[in-house]
Amino acid sequence: MRIRATVAAVSGALALSAVAVPAAHAATTAPDVTFSNMKVNSGKAITLGATSTVKVKATYTVTHPSSVSTSNILTGPVLYRGTSAKDADTQVISDDPGTCSKVSSTTLNCSATVTLPAAELYNSDAGTWKTGALAVDTKSDATKWQNDLGTIPVRRAAKLSTDATPEPVKKGKTLTVTGSLTRANWESGKYAGFAGQPVRLQFRKAGSTAYTTVKTITSSSTGALKTTVTAGSDGYYRYSFAGTSTTSAVSATGDYVDVR
Incomplete structure (x- = not known):
């Protein structure tokens, strides 16, 4: 015990x-x-x-x-x-x-x-x-x-980050969205990358309140996240993780992108 x-x-x-x-x-x-x-x-x-x-x-x-x-x-x-x-x-x-x-x-x-x-x-x-x-x-x-x-x-608590670049970006150009999924390691007292997990990239158009899922990607062996999308309109990008039976769900703070 x-x-x-x-x-x-x-x-x-x-x-x-x-x-x-x-x-x-x-x-x-x-x-x-x-x-x-x-x-x-x-x-x-x-x-x-x-x-x-x-x-x-x-x-x-x-x-x-x-x-x-x-x-x-x-x-x-x-x-x-x-x-x-x-x-x-x-x-x-x-x-x-x-x-x-x-x-x-x-x-x-x-x-x-x-x-x-x-x-x-x-x-x-x-x-x-x-x-x-x-x-x-x-x-x-x-x-x-x-x-x-x-x-x-x-x-175990999870953490998630999102960074969309470049900012600003021209309409129709490629945006690269990176991030990291980590979760609490109770034995080390630190957070460590959570590998092999499905994470949704979501977008919320400026002026709206709801996020919609753009695509789902898988976290790397270190918990890293990276994908690309085509810039269409001003708004917020974020990664969202649904959680597991042992790890909490979490959504990153939205990263605003100015599309010109």
């Missing part, structure tokens, strides 16, 4: 991370709670740059028998890769226990913050993660782990 983010103790209560591996004296009876409606980052993909640390909000519901008091139970979301939240290959536990509000005698609505640091990730960690949850009885150290509450994409 490469990540086990700490969970802050509240008013001296036992932090969730401190019991990720139960102590030998821990009780065998797990907290009688059930998690549902887990939503992390509003269901949107989490994108991390080369050195970024991202904090996202998680919301979830906790249900329990009316006879069970939850005053001594801490809860929080778990993001993980593997077959179970408890024994995950990679695991992130909420930074702080969930803050819960009582809905009824058996139901709590809760929210918590989850922190993902790029510096703690391998590039191979990009992809679909699972969401689960952890409950801790602070009196007995007993824990309950719950799996398969949903999924969340975790992606």
